[in-house]
Amino acid sequence: xxxxxxxxxxxxxxxxxxxxxxxxxxxxxxxxxxxxxxxxxxxxxxxxxxxxxxxxxxxxxxxxxxxxxxxxxxxxxxxxxxxxxxxxxxxxxxxxxxxxxxxxxxxxxxxxxxxxxxxxxxxxxxxxxxxxxxxxxxxxxxxxxxxxxxxxxxxxxxxxxxxxxxxxxxxxxxxxxxxxxxxxxxxxxxxxxxxxxxxxxxxxxxxxxxxxxxxxxxxxxxxxxxxxxxxxxxxxxxxxxxxxxxxxxxxxx
Amino acid sequence: xxxxxxxxxxxxxxxxxxxxxxxxxxxxxxxxxxxxxxxxxxxxxxxxxxxxxxxxxxxxxxxxxxxxxxxxxxxxxxxxxxxxxxxxxxxxxxxxxxxxxxxxxxxxxxxxxxxxxxxxxxxxxxxxxxxxxxxxxxxxxxxxxxxxxxxx
Numbered sequence: 001x002x003x004x005x006x007x008x009x010x011x012x013x014x015x016x017x018x019x020x021x022x023x024x025x026x027x028x029x030x031x032x033x034x035x036x037x038x039x040x041x042x043x044x045x046x047x048x049x050x051x052x053x054x055x056x057x058x059x060x061x062x063x064x065x066x067x068x069x070x071x072x073x074x075x076x077x078x079x080x081x082x083x084x085x086x087x088x089x090x091x092x093x094x095x096x097x098x099x100x101x102x103x104x105x106x107x108x109x110x111x112x113x114x115x116x117x118x119x120x121x122x123x124x125x126x127x128x129x130x131x132x133x134x135x136x137x138x139x140x141x142x143x144x145x146x147x148x149x150x151x152x153x154x155x156x157x158x159x160x161x162x163x164x165x166x167x168x169x170x171x172x173x174x175x176x177x178x179x180x181x182x183x184x185x186x187x188x189x190x191x192x193x194x195x196x197x198x199x200x201x202x203x204x205x206x207x208x209x210x211x212x213x214x215x216x217x218x219x220x221x222x223x224x225x226x227x228x229x230x231x232x233x234x235x236x237x238x239x240x241x242x243x244x245x246x247x248x249x250x251x252x253x
Numbered sequence: 254x255x256x257x258x259x260x261x262x263x264x265x266x267x268x269x270x271x272x273x274x275x276x277x278x279x280x281x282x283x284x285x286x287x288x289x290x291x292x293x294x295x296x297x298x299x300x301x302x303x304x305x306x307x308x309x310x311x312x313x314x315x316x317x318x319x320x321x322x323x324x325x326x327x328x329x330x331x332x333x334x335x336x337x338x339x340x341x342x343x344x345x346x347x348x349x350x351x352x353x354x355x356x357x358x359x360x361x362x363x364x365x366x367x368x369x370x371x372x373x374x375x376x377x378x379x380x381x382x383x384x385x386x387x388x389x390x391x392x393x394x395x396x397x398x399x400x401x402x403x404x405x
Contacts (some may be wrong), residue, residue, distance in 0.1 A: 028292075189381065
């Protein structure tokens with residue numbers, strides 16, 4: 001097994017070095033994909049036969065909803081690593097990703113609501129998909145609040161990890177809510193088994209947006225993690241050297 | 254993996270599995286309450302309570318929409334392919350409302366089995382298509398087949 005790589009990734013110094021090599025590429029990809037996807041989706045993609053132009057909000061709504069759920073799975077995996085292997089970097093990742101995931105959930109809920117008004121005739125309805133998504137937002141809030149409220153770093157990490165892990169039960173509920181119950185929200189347009197219920201000139205820009213959102217998420221989380229690592233390790237020699245290198249004029253307090 | 258980590262991993266996985274089972278049991282107990290709407294079959298079978306606000310969902314039957322000449326009063330029939338329920342509604346219908354479209358209506362069931370709705374929501378399906386494709390399908394007669402497939 002490649003446990004060595006896994007443990008190496010747990011070292012803050014090694015993470016800081018390797019992430020500085022990943023960041024520029026990821027950031028370029030994110031900007032490129034998001035700009036291409038937005039322009040293609042909002043301007044060039046054909047309109048829908050029933051909804052007209054209002055369907056274009058899908059190009060924001062669907063990627064945001066994907067990221068809201070993937071982000072929570074990321075929290076749960078980080079929580080598992082933090083609990084089992086006591087890896088501090090996993091705890092940093094969990095804290096860094098939680099607010100980003102929460103914003104994605106807010107974006108998905110708001111865009112869905114804006115789309116729901118003209119299409120369904122209502123801003124909000126307590127159906128299983130919408131409600132489970134709202135619960136996801138509250139789970140994110142819970143993780144963020146727990147992390148902020150507990151001053152002891154180790155107990156905060158433990159509490160957040162447990163909540164992130166337990167809350168992951170909600171993810172399959174969100175995914176299958178449209179199949180298990182009668183909901184107003186339509187079932188998934190994209191599945192792994194069937195061909196998409198949408199022509200290629202509509203789903204290609206959507207795919208670009210989804211990949212772009214993933215890159216954006218990675219960039220933001222990596223940047224937040226790097227900052228947190230610098231703060232946590234501020235007493236070590238390598239951080240002092242790094243700050244000396246990037247900001248030679250400043251003196252460390 | 255060393256034994257301490259293995260033990261922690263097992264404990265964590267047990268907690269997650271336990272919570273998942275608890276949630277699954279709770280959700281299956283609440284099954285009926287989580288459904289957003291009753292289907293026409295459920296209403297005809299008497300599963301829906303009379304004189305309380307319920308939601309009914311189904312496809313609007315083709316040719317069943319009747320509009321009043323001098324008011325916003327409309328009535329139409331929804332079906333799930335097996336049973337039919339008549340819905341009467343006074344107000345403006347959403348943009349996506351049309352015959353063959355899925356809808357959800359909120360209202361009270363009267364003793365005659367007619368749902369008197371105070372809100373009608375259109376349910377969108379997972380199919381997206383450019384209008385040109387719809388037109389081409391209509392011209393070639395494929396569209397009717399597509400609509401029939403959706404209704405099934």
